Amino acid sequence: MTTQKIVAKKANVSVATVSRYINDVGYISPEVKGRIKKAIKELNYKPNLVARSLKLRSSKTIALVFPHINNPFFIELVRRAEEVAYHNGYNIILCITENKLDREKLYLDVLKGKLIDGYIIIPVTSEDSRLYEVLEGENVVYVDRSTGLEDEILIKLDNIQGVRLAIEHLLDLNHRKIGVINVPLNITTGYERFEGYKAVLAENGIELQMEYIKYADYPIESAYEKTRQILRLKNKPTAILTMSGLTTLGALKAIKDSGLSIPGDLSIVSFDDFESSELLNPPITAVAQPAAEFGIRAAEILVNLINGRKPRPRRLILEPKLIIRESCQKL
Amino acid sequence: MTTQKIVAKKANVSVATVSRYINDVGYISPEVKGRIKKAIKELNYKPNLVARSLKLRSSKTIALVFPHINNPFFIELVRRAEEVAYHNGYNIILCITENKLDREKLYLDVLKGKLIDGYIIIPVTSEDSRLYEVLEGENVVYVDRSTGLEDEILIKLDNIQGVRLAIEHLLDLNHRKIGVINVPLNITTGYERFEGYKAVLAENGIELQMEYIKYADYPIESAYEKTRQILRLKNKPTAILTMSGLTTLGALKAIKDSGLSIPGDLSIVSFDDFESSELLNPPITAVAQPAAEFGIRAAEILVNLINGRKPRPRRLILEPKLIIRESCQKL
DNA sequence: CTGAAAGCGCTTACAG
DNA sequence: CTGAAAGCGCTTACAG
Numbered sequence: 005m006t007t008q009k010i011v012a013k014k015a016n017v018s019v020a021t022v023s024r025y026i027n028d029v030g031y032i033s034p035e036v037k038g039r040i041k042k043a044i045k046e047l048n049y050k051p052n053l054v055a056r057s058l059k060l061r062s063s064k065t066i067a068l069v070f071p072h073i074n075n076p077f078f079i080e081l082v083r084r085a086e087e088v089a090y091h092n093g094y095n096i097i098l099c100i101t102e103n104k105l106d107r108e109k110l111y112l113d114v115l116k117g118k119l120i121d122g123y124i125i126i127p128v129t130s131e132d133s134r135l136y137e138v139l140e141g142e143n144v145v146y147v148d149r150s151t152g153l154e155d156e157i158l159i160k161l162d163n164i165q166g167v168r169l170a171i172e173h174l175l176d177l178n179h180r181k182i183g184v185i186n187v188p189l190n191i192t193t194g195y196e197r198f199e200g201y202k203a204v205l206a207e208n209g210i211e212l213q214m215e216y217i218k219y220a221d222y223p224i225e226s227a228y229e230k231t232r233q234i235l236r237l238k239n240k241p242t243a244i245l246t247m248s249g250l251t252t253l254g255a256l257k258a259i260k261d262s263g264l265s266i267p268g269d270l271s272i273v274s275f276d277d278f279e280s281s282e283l284l285n286p287p288i289t290a291v292a293q294p295a296a297e298f299g300i301r302a303a304e305i306l307v308n309l310i311n312g313r314k315p316r317p318r319r320l321i322l323e324p325k326l327i328i329r330e331s332c333q334k335l
Numbered sequence: 336m337t338t339q340k341i342v343a344k345k346a347n348v349s350v351a352t353v354s355r356y357i358n359d360v361g362y363i364s365p366e367v368k369g370r371i372k373k374a375i376k377e378l379n380y381k382p383n384l385v386a387r388s389l390k391l392r393s394s395k396t397i398a399l400v401f402p403h404i405n406n407p408f409f410i411e412l413v414r415r416a417e418e419v420a421y422h423n424g425y426n427i428i429l430c431i432t433e434n435k436l437d438r439e440k441l442y443l444d445v446l447k448g449k450l451i452d453g454y455i456i457i458p459v460t461s462e463d464s465r466l467y468e469v470l471e472g473e474n475v476v477y478v479d480r481s482t483g484l485e486d487e488i489l490i491k492l493d494n495i496q497g498v499r500l501a502i503e504h505l506l507d508l509n510h511r512k513i514g515v516i517n518v519p520l521n522i523t524t525g526y527e528r529f530e531g532y533k534a535v536l537a538e539n540g541i542e543l544q545m546e547y548i549k550y551a552d553y554p555i556e557s558a559y560e561k562t563r564q565i566l567r568l569k570n571k572p573t574a575i576l577t578m579s580g581l582t583t584l585g586a587l588k589a590i591k592d593s594g595l596s597i598p599g600d601l602s603i604v605s606f607d608d609f610e611s612s613e614l615l616n617p618p619i620t621a622v623a624q625p626a627a628e629f630g631i632r633a634a635e636i637l638v639n640l641i642n643g644r645k646p647r648p649r650r651l652i653l654e655p656k657l658i659i660r661e662s663c664q665k666l
Numbered sequence: 667c668t669g670a671a672a673g674c675g676c677t678t679a680c681a682g
Numbered sequence: 683c684t685g686a687a688a689g690c691g692c693t694t695a696c697a698g
Contacts, residue, residue, distance in 0.1 A: 005675090007674095007675055007676085008675065008676065009675075009676095017684075017685085018684065018685045018686075019675085019676080019677090019685090020677080020678075020684070020685060020686080020687095021683090021684060021685075023676070023677055023678080024677090024678090024684090026676095027677080029677095029678090030683080030684090031683060031684095032683070032684080033683060033684090036683080036684080050444065050447050050448050051448055051675085051676075052389075052448055052450070052674085052675050052676065053445070053448035053449050053450075053676095054385055054388045054389045054394065054448070054449060054450045054674090054675080054676090055389050055674070055675035055676035055677090055690090056675080056676055056677075057385045057676090057690095058383075058385045058386050058389055058674090058675085058676070058690050058691065058692085059675085059676050059677050059678085059689080059690050060676085060677075060690085061690075063385065065428070068429075072414075073404075073410060073413065073414055074410070074414065074610075079404060079405070079410060082404065082429070083403075083404055083405065083431065086429060086430075086431050087431070090430075090431070090438070095428050095430065095445065095446075095449070096428065096429050096430075097396070097426050097427065097428055097429075098399075098413070098417060098427050098428075098429040099417075099421075099426065099427075100414065100417050100418070100421070107421070113381065114384070114426065115426075116381050117381050117382055117383055117384035117385070118384050118385060118426070119383070119384075119385045224610070250610075253610055253611055253614060256614050257613070257614065260614065279405075279555070279581075279584055280584055280611040280614075280615065282588070283584060283587050283588065283591065283611075283615050283616065284611065284614050284615060284616060285614065285615060285616030285617070286616070336691090338690095338691055338692085339691065339692065339693095340691080340692095348668075348669085349668065349669045349670075350669090350691090350692080350693090351668070351669060351670080351671095351693080351694075352667090352668060352669075354692070354693055354694080355668090355693090355694090357692095358693080360693095360694090361667080361668090362667060362668095363667070363668085364667060364668090367667080367668080382691085382692075383690085383691050383692065384692095385690090385691080385692090386674090386690070386691035386692035386693090387691080387692055387693075388674095388692090389674050389675065389676085389690090389691085389692070390673080390674050390691085390692050390693050390694085391674090391692085391693075392674080
């Protein structure tokens with residue numbers, strides 16, 4: 005492996021000067037510059053970035069710690085964050101926790117040793133903020149779900165509003181029996197969406213039916229199963245709201261396998277829009293999250309943070325929008 | 336930051352002994368062990384993995400260099416590879432080239448400096464193997480597309496067979512006018528699929544119609560546009576074969592916007608199956624790649640390679656299978 | 667069984 | 683404008 009030392013010898017200068025040349029810092033006489041340039045080229049020298057990291061205490065890499073990447077919302081986030089990172093000279097380490105606490109913990113431990121410059125994290129749980137205290141002093145942007153940490157920097161959706169858009173749309177179509185396949189309550193997305201659901205129903209004088217409320221997330225089979233349970237109820241809902249893209253697919257399979265048709269037998273709104281929503285049978289009405297914005301903003305805020313600029317305010321709340329297609333019937 | 340030096344001082348031993356303790360190498364008296372353990376705990380010491388990397392010339396990380404991650408096939412690959420990497424103690428650096436040569440080159444250059452242990456690469460092009468010569472001496476597994484490098488380690492699909500499955504299915508249904516939205520010819524996937532297309536048509540005495548052959552890949556809009564072009568032909572095909580999951584979605588949108596119905600007006604087979612294929616309108620007949628196997632095998636082979644075990648043979652060819660649904664009509 | 671020392675390949679204050 | 687030297691935090695051959 006070619007090192008600065010070898011380059012220095014060949015160019016007849018010291019390693020210090022080679023280093024200065026590489027980093028374009030301080031003045032170097034044109035003649036010396038030429039010799040170094042030539043030596044680097046001839047030796048095909050590439051700096052050892054690990055050595056540099058050790059010295060500079062920065063690895064020029066950002067960690068993405070995500071529950072899954074099957075979820076289309078998360079994929080778009082990864083993609084956009086990677087893009088912004090690339091343009092700022094950072095590499096991305098992708099860590100998939102599978103929503104498991106022990107996996108997340110192991111990842112964070114290892115990453116701490118790798119001089120990671122910053123973290124973009126979708127936390128596994130919102131119920132134990134102490135898990136994230138290990139990252140104190142690090143640059144971290146939490147996304148989608150809150151950790152409950154007092155001073156976390158967070159980008160999240162206005163979940164209440166998202167649910168409101170969906171439920172009010174169904175109410176406008178005269179639905180009163182609205183089931184929900186929520187994501188788990190131990191994350192703020194699930195919790196807040198449940199709160200929204202309760203609130204909007206209450207405002208409209210509709211009593212909460214606990215049997216209409218199910219929880220599922222990943223894998224897709226769990227949504228399938230929970231949907232089948234709802235569909236077996238004697239007093240079935242006339243509409244359901246699914247709380248993630250993957251959940252929607254699971255629910256759609258269940259509805260299909262039950263021999264029910266949408267929206268004739270059952271209306272459905274999907275929280276999360278995705279590439280194929282409009283091509284499904286029928287095209288699905290969806291609450292769309294600004295996924296691209298999530299990813300871009302997360303990475304931008306993190307890069308700023310790394311450079312010492314704190315976002316103000318610390319929380320960024322993004323707005324969902326309703327895309328009406330053909331999966332809801334007027335009663 | 337706590338270092339071995341600090342731990343050593345607290346435990347009243349040398350750093351060498353602390354290092355041996357951490358790495359569980361050589362004999363250490365139980366008493367000393369106890370002191371070190373205690374010191375590590377009290378100081379909450381975490382080893383600096385960058386320093387270790389520098390010394391050991393291994394970063395315990397694997398780079399994934401991929402064109403996109405929108406493509407469902409690629410996502411599954413990333414996911415599985417990450418999973419295998421995790422279980423073997425490796426982190427994943429994800430690099431998205433967007434199928435651009437300059438981006439790929441920049442990534443490879445940077446990664447070379449990061450003491451990456453191994454690479455899983457879907458190369459941007461199959462037409463210039465010199466681009467990948469920079470990785471000589473590195474552990475690399477190429478996936479999906481060949482680089483043309485004589486001694487590359489490669490996992491690929493039997494593309495010819497995949498096309499054969501699709502086309503013969505259509506021929507069985509009496510289609511003779513079969514269009515194709517292929518991926519570009521400068522990658523072996525596109526090239527080989529085109530070869531397969533030609534071969535099967537020739538075997539069946541069908542003349543090649545150049546106007547039936549279009550190229551598109553990413554983004555989805557290009558498939559949309561090319562499909563519309565095909566649909567504007569006076570002598571339209573009765574069926575089309577799309578060569579990637581994303582292409583399929585683009586084509587479906589185009590067909591929908593043209594007011595044509597599937598399979599009544601046009602049959603379609605998708606090369607690549609994906610989560611929502613069966614829920615589309617209609618459910619789409621697809622040539623499925625064993626995406627999970629791609630990801631798992633790629634990572635396994637790479638980990639073996641890192642540990643000095645070369646795969647024999649160097650090329651692994653995986654088989655596609657046809658999943659018949661409802662998107663093809665008998666003529 | 668444990669320690670002193672060298673070295674991995676960089677960067678950077680300090681001198682001159 | 684350039685160099686000698688220290689140091690980032692590890693690991694490991696060599697001694698004892």
